[in-house]
Amino acid sequence: MLREEAENREAHLSPEHDTHPSSGVGLHDLLAYNHALERQNEALQQNQAVIEQARDYYHKLYEFAPIGYITLAHDGRVNAANLTASELLGVDRPQLLGQHFSHFIAHNDQTRWQQLFPSLLASPNNIRQAFDFRMLHHNQSIFDAHLDCLCDTPANGLPTIRMTLTDMSASQRLDHELQLAAIAFDSQEGIFITDADTVILRVNKAFTAITGFSPEEVIGNTPKMLQSGRHDKVFYRALWASLNSVASWQGEIWNRRKNGELYPAWMTITAVHDNTGKLKHYVAAHIDIGVTKAAYEQIERLVFYDPLTNLANRRLLTERLHLGVAASIRNKRHGALLFIDLDNFKLLNDTLGHDMGDLLLKQVAQRLTGIVREVDTVARLGGDEFVVMLEGLDKRAEEAAISAEVVGRKILDALNEPYQLAGHDYRCSCSIGATLFYGYTIPEVDLLRHVDFAMYKAKHNGRNNLCFFDHAMQTALIERTALEADLRQALAKSQFVLFYQKQVSLDNQIVGVEALIRWRHPELGLLEPAQFIPLAEETGLILPIGQWLLETACRQLEQWAGQAQPRHWLLSVNISPIQFHQPNFVQNILTLLDQFAANPHQLKFELTESLVLININEAIAKMNALRDRGVRFSMDNFGTGCSSLSHLAQLPLDQLKIDRSFIHNIGIKPTDTLIVKTIIAMTQTLGIKVIAEGVETVAQRNFLAQQGCTLYQGHLFGQPMPWDEFEAVL
Ligand code: C2E
Ligand code: MG
Numbered sequence: 001m002l003r004e005e006a007e008n009r010e011a012h013l014s015p016e017h018d019t020h021p022s023s024g025v026g027l028h029d030l031l032a033y034n035h036a037l038e039r040q041n042e043a044l045q046q047n048q049a050v051i052e053q054a055r056d057y058y059h060k061l062y063e064f065a066p067i068g069y070i071t072l073a074h075d076g077r078v079n080a081a082n083l084t085a086s087e088l089l090g091v092d093r094p095q096l097l098g099q100h101f102s103h104f105i106a107h108n109d110q111t112r113w114q115q116l117f118p119s120l121l122a123s124p125n126n127i128r129q130a131f132d133f134r135m136l137h138h139n140q141s142i143f144d145a146h147l148d149c150l151c152d153t154p155a156n157g158l159p160t161i162r163m164t165l166t167d168m169s170a171s172q173r174l175d176h177e178l179q180l181a182a183i184a185f186d187s188q189e190g191i192f193i194t195d196a197d198t199v200i201l202r203v204n205k206a207f208t209a210i211t212g213f214s215p216e217e218v219i220g221n222t223p224k225m226l227q228s229g230r231h232d233k234v235f236y237r238a239l240w241a242s243l244n245s246v247a248s249w250q251g252e253i254w255n256r257r258k259n260g261e262l263y264p265a266w267m268t269i270t271a272v273h274d275n276t277g278k279l280k281h282y283v284a285a286h287i288d289i290g291v292t293k294a295a296y297e298q299i300e301r302l303v304f305y306d307p308l309t310n311l312a313n314r315r316l317l318t319e320r321l322h323l324g325v326a327a328s329i330r331n332k333r334h335g336a337l338l339f340i341d342l343d344n345f346k347l348l349n350d351t352l353g354h355d356m357g358d359l360l361l362k363q364v365a366q367r368l369t370g371i372v373r374e375v376d377t378v379a380r381l382g383g384d385e386f387v388v389m390l391e392g393l394d395k396r397a398e399e400a401a402i403s404a405e406v407v408g409r410k411i412l413d414a415l416n417e418p419y420q421l422a423g424h425d426y427r428c429s430c431s432i433g434a435t436l437f438y439g440y441t442i443p444e445v446d447l448l449r450h451v452d453f454a455m456y457k458a459k460h461n462g463r464n465n466l467c468f469f470d471h472a473m474q475t476a477l478i479e480r481t482a483l484e485a486d487l488r489q490a491l492a493k494s495q496f497v498l499f500y501q502k503q504v505s506l507d508n509q510i511v512g513v514e515a516l517i518r519w520r521h522p523e524l525g526l527l528e529p530a531q532f533i534p535l536a537e538e539t540g541l542i543l544p545i546g547q548w549l550l551e552t553a554c555r556q557l558e559q560w561a562g563q564a565q566p567r568h569w570l571l572s573v574n575i576s577p578i579q580f581h582q583p584n585f586v587q588n589i590l591t592l593l594d595q596f597a598a599n600p601h602q603l604k605f606e607l608t609e610s611l612v613l614i615n616i617n618e619a620i621a622k623m624n625a626l627r628d629r630g631v632r633f634s635m636d637n638f639g640t641g642c643s644s645l646s647h648l649a650q651l652p653l654d655q656l657k658i659d660r661s662f663i664h665n666i667g668i669k670p671t672d673t674l675i676v677k678t679i680i681a682m683t684q685t686l687g688i689k690v691i692a693e694g695v696e697t698v699a700q701r702n703f704l705a706q707q708g709c710t711l712y713q714g715h716l717f718g719q720p721m722p723w724d725e726f727e728a729v730l
Pocket of ligand 1: 574
């Protein structure tokens with residue numbers, strides 16, 4: 001249209017109409033004017049296009065801005081809104097326009113909006129005010145929004161509110177995620193992030209805490225600076241292969257700290273790629289598992305090892321035995337178990353204290369490990385019980401037994417060597433039970449019971465001894481188990497009785513009697529002490545039995561008080577070491593004496609050398625305490641132990657009792673005959689009495705009398721018998 005107009009104008013100003021008749025203006029001027037007009041026109045057209053473009057641009061900006069634009073009329077209705085606003089509120093724009101904006105305020109914020117809106121309208125022009133509101137989407141979901149409002153009041157019109165509406169939930173989520181990432185990054189795990197060339201870009205605090213390297217020291221370097229030198233090429237090749245193929249690697253790795261210390265770490269490395277699959281970063285997180293590892297090892301030690309001696313404990317032994325039995329079939333070789341029990345350990349513990357006991361156990365453990373091979377197992381089952389498991393012995397049982405016995409003898413010798421216990425010289429023997437194993441013929445639990453039982457046999461055979469488990473023992477083991485069950489009920493069933501055996505003087509006068517216990521077993525008949533006292537001592541039943549014994553003895557003394565002859569007799573009672581070492585032993589006796597009105601001067605306790613020697617000072621103190629009340633002491637089985645003269649001299653003894661084995665050998669075995677002579681001579685030097693036990697022949701008695709021993713006990717004078725029989729004979 002513009003062009004048409006211009007063309008018309010051009011035609012009008014053609015040379016044929018060179019001058020305007022009426023204007024008098026020259027043709028040239030007209031042409032120039034026309035050009036100027038055309039240029040102006042072009043500029044106008046260009047401006048118009050720019051304006052249209054700008055309008056378009058701003059329109060788009062307005063419509064698609066990332067925030068909503070809303071204009072509210074003075075009555076709170078939506079006057080205008082961009083597309084983003086209608087999207088945020090979930091309502092198409094045509095429906096949105098004319099609606100009250102308050103419809104989109106969440107219920108809880110309604111009141112606040114109602115109060116705010118009038119004040120907004122009253123506020124001065126173009127002052128920005130910002131508010132956070134919970135908004136209600138058309139679909140009833142609620143979102144946090146940020147409102148930036150300003151009031152616009154034309155000179156003589158009504159105010160409107162222009163506002164921007166920003167959905168905060170997305171940015172809040174992002175904030176939250178960033179927060180989480182920051183927390184994760186500052187976790188307990190040492191983290192470093194590298195670029196694709198493994199150059200370290202960032203490390204966290206834990207990284208510095210673990211490695212000792214500050215961020216400045218590592219950023220720009222590669223993780224090579226952590227390498228411990230402990231891993232070979234194969235290790236790193238596998239690590240990279242995993243990173244390249246599955247973008248991650250996880251495993252235990254040894255690293256080096258700044259101070260040079262190596263530490264084991266559990267490390268996870270992840271390769272991070274961008275959307276296009278291009279490798280961007282490596283993220284490595286690691287924890288120092290040195291402590292965990294140490295704790296784990298500690299736990300393992302607690303579970304499988306004896307904390308005192310560091311030897312395997314029962315659990316580990318059981319496991320090893322299980323494996324050993326299986327291996328014995330595979331290798332077609334016998335294995336052996338040796339059960340080692342220290343003789344008199346309980347006494348050491350009770351008298352010198354547990355610390356000393358512990359010292360001894362540690363030394364025993366060292367000696368045992370010194371004897372066996374690396375492959376063998378040395379275990380401590382508890383207390384003073386040790387088990388050695390030998391493996392890979394001979395195919396033939398006899399040969400295997402010989403090898404096991406050789407080791408057993410070595411153990412006996414080694415444990416017999418003197419010990420130094422915090423300055424105390426201490427000697428201790430042991431008893432060993434042994435058994436062979438080969439395959440599954442005997443259940444593993446039974447193997448341990450067998451070897452335990454064989455050990456008891458060894459103990460009964462005189463201690464410092466080794467004994468193999470055999471078929472006879474199998475039977476005996478069954479019997480022992482039954483006997484133990486019976487023994488537990490014997491007291492309650494009053495099955496114990498005291499027998500009395502006289503002790504006579506040179507002129508055959510009774511000077512005293514020894515009380516000797518018997519067990520009237522309902523099926524087995526009358527049992528001698530040797531058949532049940534050791535069992536009672538092992539099971540601790542000796543304490544109630546001993547108590548019964550002392551009570552019975554005191555009752556006997558009470559009864560004697562009214563009888564012509566026994567009034568002057570001494571009553572000898574055998575005291576078990578376990579009884580004697582009870583802390584309340586003395587008090588217990590004193591109480592009994594009072595309780596029964598027994599004459600303490602008639603009471604004599606027979607102690608054994610080993611009992612006294614365990615803790616000689618304790619023994620002296622207890623003996624003296626009782627001696628003050630008139631109780632006397634005799635050293636039983638004298639000659640079989642190893643007490644020195646100096647020890648004997650210290651003890652408040654009244655009497656030595658020569659062991660019956662020496663008496664038996666008088667005139668038979670010259671050394672024993674000599675011993676008898678020497679003992680008698682010794683008592684004369686020490687100024688104490690001497691009595692011979694087990695005197696069976698007149699020859700023995702005469703020899704003893706010749707040497708100066710004037711007190712005797714034995715079958716020659718009388719057998720042990722119950723009191724009523726004893727009385728009858730009298
Ligand atoms: P012991 O104290 O040395 O007791 C002496 C043992 O020699 C007794 O054996 C006795 O019967 C035995 N005997 C006596 N005269 C002769 C003889 O002429 N020839 C032979 N061959 N033996 C004779 P018994 O009664 O079997 O007691 C054995 C051991 O049992 C006792 O040895 C003692 O250590 C212990 N015992 C006995 N009664 C008790 C008790 O009431 N309490 C404790 N704790 N131990 C006891
Ligand atoms: Mg005795």
